[in-house]
Amino acid sequence: MSTQEETIEQLATREYKYGFETILESDTFPPGLNEDVVRAISAKKDEPAWMLEFRLRSFRTWQKMAEPTWHNLHIEPIDYYGISYYSAPKAKPQLASLDELDPEVRRTFEKLGIPIEEQKMLANVAVDAVFDSVSVATTFRAKLGEMGVIFCSFSEAVKDHPDLVKQYLGSVVPYTDNYFATLNSAVFSDGSFVYIPKGVKCPMELSTYFRINAKNTGQFERTLIIADEGSQVSYLEGCTAPMRDEHQLHAAVVELVALDRATIKYSTIQNWYPGDKEGKGGIYNFVTKRGRAMTDSKITWTQVETGSAITWKYPSCILQGDNSVGEFYSVATTNNRQQADTGTKMIHLGKNTRSTIVSKGISAGFGQNTYRGAVKIGKNAHGARNYSQCDSLLIGDKCGAHTFPYLQIKNSTAMVEHEASTSKIGEDQIFYCRQRGIATEDAVNMIVSGFCKEVFRELPMEFAVEAQKLLSISLEGSVG
């Protein structure tokens, strides 16, 4: 009838922009999971015995565990034994320089707009790119090396910096933590490793780009960031995948360690393939992210979650040291048949620890969006403070928003505040904009951006712009 509806119809049928597949020769394990597969992954990576031990311990634990069911998600049964746990583009195993990168892989990253070439120095972003299971290139290594900053693939870190990996791997997310983290601990293939030495302020944003390409593969990456005393780092990860009819599994683990007076800012723009309008295909995203904050340190998680069929993710902070600060800023959108169960845990152990939670959930289409957050104040956390704000925005009348805040307070001097709101993009708001000459689509973008403002301003500048664009793409066609 009206153009408003027509525009919506057009936009709804728009395709996922990153849904292309790169055809290249790859070295892929046949589907299946058992101890031999775990050993084979370790052997592929030429790992030391302690690393293999860690994997096997994890695998044996995982076999005794059951999938969690407490979440507010409807998930088709996952056949963990029917996927391949390792896939790598066939190329020279060691790259002396980026010129040796497989041209097909390079073209893929170019399509994604990742500044993988060193010429793009001006971008001032160091990038580690993970393609399917392996890390294919890390830029700016030399420049970072001068300051003692280590930024490399996880596999390389196991070889070149075994002491650091041994000391901190599993120190924040133990291998027994949960079903998906334990699976990851057994089969993780690669990921990023960062170490910032004492007192160093990392001179550029560090960034990892993850892409699942091969069919029938899971991606299990592992990231470990250690910020030594008094250091600072800002890290960003982005994710995309081709369009597939079947679901693909992604189960990552991220561990952050902020030693005394260190600051870690970890930002995520998650744009895994969300599946089609009917919910066919799309990534199942089960991620465990946690940071440990020591005295006077600060950890900030910022996430913009627009993709994935299923998002199960709770970036958390253990505020162990006195005066440590944890922050969580999140925008999660679910359109069409997407489901998200996401939030955070703030665990206050030290004195005068402070945490802030700002969660913005946007549901459209048939999307279901759940905020699940826990604030725990330990008995020794005198003067701890938490402020939580959870806002939900509904677009249309077939979607849902749910909020599950858990509070556990064992110290009477603590102050905990929780605010929540649910609102609907009103037809009256859109009409108001249109009456001023602003088209429907622009009006929706404007209203949604306004809603997310408090989160976007936490992102590094250039990524805030990208996040805003992504959000408008993922919500296109949602108003009707």
Place this chain on the structure above:
Amino acid sequence: MLLEISDLRVRVEEKEILKGLSLSVNPGEVHAIMGPNGSGKSTLARILCGHPGYEATGGTATYDGKDLLDMDPEERAREGVFMAFQYPVEIPGVNNSYFLKAALNAVRKHRGLQELDAVEFLQVIREKAKLLEMDQSMLHRAVNEGFSGGEKKRNEIFQMAVLEPKLAILDETDSGLDIDALRIVAAGVNALRSPDRAIIVVTHYQRLLDYIVPDFVHVLSGGRIVKSGGKELALELEDKGYGWVDAVAGARA
């Protein structure tokens, strides 16, 4: 003729509200539409702006030679139709001046004018803000968020000043205003009267017309204009009440 409405019939949720309304408006004229609650005043304002939910079932509305009812709301706005809302909505997180810049540039683009950059835009709004005695801080707050009733109405007229429409429709702009706010808003509207701009003032009370003096007054009752006259008609109405109009309309029918 800027606007020619002929025998317009409008339905809202299965109920016919306007039952054959005709009205002609020339550039430079100020028309007041008065009438009791439920007479169809706001329906007239909304159908002219293309509000969803209002359906024209008969008659025509020609604006500037074009079929107004066939245009999208944003197209009407870009062609110079402006409505000052009775209840302006809040848009949290969206900066008032950012919003207005997007609106102004959409209008300018449509008219083949160059879009204004931030500096040029700032100059425009500073000047117009003075007209409405707007505090600078209002420009940087979120659209209508936390504005008082008076501030919201002032903001509407401020937007009108910036967008420079050809046809402005003020829907109950006086409701909820105290006398000082009413004076400021009216002064703003009067400053925007011009030979090439028409204004339709929809109001329940005569009070506003003491400040914005109309060229024509039309009385709406039962979905039709039952009486038209000059500004003195508003005073007569004030004196005799809407019952008088209904009696006149009833006697005629």
